[in-house]
Amino acid sequence: MALWGGRFSGDASAMFKQVNDSLPFDYVMAIEDITGSIAWSKGLVRAGVLTEQEQASLEQCLNTLKQDVEANKVDFSASTEEDIHSFVEAYLTDALGDLGRKLHTGRSRxxxxxxxxxxxxxxxxxxxxxxxxxxxxxxxxxxxxxxxxxxxxxxxxxxxxxxxxxxxxxxxxxxxxxxxxxxxxxxxxxxxxPLGCGALAGTxxxxxxxxxxxxxxxxxxxxxxxxxxxxxxxxxxxxxxxxxxxxxxxxxxxxxxxxxxxxxxxxxxxxxxxxxxxxxxxxxxxxxxxxxxxxxxxxxxxxxxxxxxxxxxxxxxxxxxxxxxxxxxxxxxxxxxxxxxxxxxxxxxxxxxxxxxxAAQQGYANATELADYLVAQNVPFRTAHDIAGQAVVAAIAKGLALEELPIEDLQALHASIQEDVYEWLPLEAVLDKRKYLGGTSHDTVTKALYLELEHLDQLKASLS
Known part of the structure; x- marks a missing residue:
């Protein structure tokens, strides 16, 4: 009989049970329900509801069920119980009779x-x-x-x-x-x-x-x-x-x-x-x-x-x-x-x-470096941005990478561009300039990786 069956004279329909019963999925909480039930039995001893001997019998029975669950010896699919809570209580009642029916005193599902x-x-x-x-x-x-x-x-x-x-x-x-x-x-x-809060108003x-x-x-x-x-x-x-x-x-x-x-x-x-x-x-x-x-x-x-x-x-x-x-x-x-x-x-x-x-060398990814080079020559950034964009257009027209454009073509865009611009444009130079916190220079990334590996060791230690 369902835990709430005393109020009812008829059985639940098969369709209602299909939508209502949760044991097919809440059985995964079997260990938690057993753990909570053992704790509740101890609380009932302190409250004077159970004797120590009764609690010991309940705990022993619950631990037997726990061992069977952990060993995958329990076939929940064969049960007709409504949920994991009624399953555990039915197990106790079958094993211990009326003592099993005492455990739910003061507790609600x-x-x-x-x-x-x-x-x-x-x-x-x-x-x-x-x-x-x-x-x-x-x-x-x-x-x-x-x-x-x-x-x-x-x-x-x-x-x-x-x-x-x-x-x-x-x-x-x-x-x-x-x-x-x-x-x-x-x-x-x-x-x-929440244990001890009852159905809604406490115990x-x-x-x-x-x-x-x-x-x-x-x-x-x-x-x-x-x-x-x-x-x-x-x-x-x-x-x-x-x-x-x-x-x-x-x-x-x-x-x-x-x-x-x-x-x-x-x-x-x-x-x-x-x-x-x-x-x-x-x-x-x-x-x-x-x-x-x-x-x-x-x-x-x-x-x-x-x-x-x-x-x-x-x-x-x-x-x-x-x-x-x-x-x-x-x-x-x-x-x-x-x-x-x-x-x-x-x-x-x-x-x-x-x-x-x-792929990193393609796509004119070093255009920003050309703009930064011009800024270093005291050209306002927005102007430098426009000049770098024009340089990309010129390089595309000639089918060249930006660093392959002749110096004459670059100087035609702005007179302050000198031969040293080519020191700014290679891939490693582009990366190495990003050397500040959070950047992608080799040294910055290497240091960040070292710190993260140290942090990982600490995380592992905290979990062991």
């Missing part, structure tokens, strides 16, 4: 599910943080392997200025570092325990909620029972963490897809993360990267869906909130998969440094 899901989110956020650190490790290793490689930098998907490939890697490293801080912020805000039993929170690893208990059972901000923040992180992965995937294209030819992806065509034997498609890019929209959809679900809900709990779990579970899973496949992509990536260097 409303505070129970809120507690379970916060614990689940904490556990999986910790896992995602480790995944991000692993990807950051792969990214910095990739930068280290190709420290001398130069690629064209782009704006508007047009060649703009040359940069070191390691600088490109470090840019995505900054995004990953921000993703880690978002996880830390998310955990800090969700780290409160009438003298349960020490501070002690409960401590035993469950929370920083503190939630302070308002209405908010505690109806808050899903922590799920929204989890989905935002996943969405922002997936957006960063999607951007990186898009760059790599373009770099891997026949038109660019900057890099090769390993066979491990590519597929072929059923018709065209020559094809080697960047499917892993395209799926990373595609799954980004899927995760965004889960965030938007829950925002719309929550926007009109009155206090306190409403069954609409059951819609929080499937999207969050899927978002965490997809983000985890994409972070892991990202590691494989970067570890197997092979850069064609000759092609990237040639």
């Amino acid at each position: 409303n505070d129970q599910v809120a507690t379970d899901f916060r614990l689940w989110c904490k556990r999986h956020l910790a896992g995602l943080k480790l995944d991000i650190v692993n990807l950051l490790d792969a990214l910095l290793s990739c930068a280290n392997r190709h420290e001398q490689a130069i690629i064209p930098g782009y704006t508007h998907l047009q060649r703009a200025q040359p940069v070191y490939f390691a600088h490109w890697c470090l840019a995505y490293g900054e995004m990953l570092k921000r993703d880690i801080t978002r996880i830390d912020d998310c955990v800090r805000r969700l780290n409160q325990s 009438s039993f003298d349960v020490d909620r501070e002690k409960l929170a401590e035993e469950l690893g929370f920083a503190s208990p939630c302070l308002n029972s209405l908010d505690a059972v109806s808050d899903r901000d922590f799920v929204l923040e989890l989905l935002f963490v996943c969405s922002t992180g997936m957006m960063h992965l999607s951007r990186m995937a898009e760059d790599l897809i373009f770099y891997n294209s026949g038109e660019a030819g900057f890099l090769q992806l390993s066979d491990a993360v590519t597929s072929g065509s059923s018709l065209m034997p020559q094809k080697k498609n960047p499917d892993a990267l395209e799926l990373m890019r595609g799954k980004c929209g899927r995760v965004f959809g889960h965030l938007q869906g829950l925002l719309v679900t929550m926007k009109g809900l009155p206090l306190a709990y409403n069954k609409d909130m059951q819609e929080d779990k499937e999207g969050a579970i899927d978002a965490v899973n997809q983000y985890h998969i994409c972070l892991c496949i990202g590691v494989e992509v970067l570890e197997g990536l092979s850069l064609n440094q000759e092609a990237t260097r040639k």
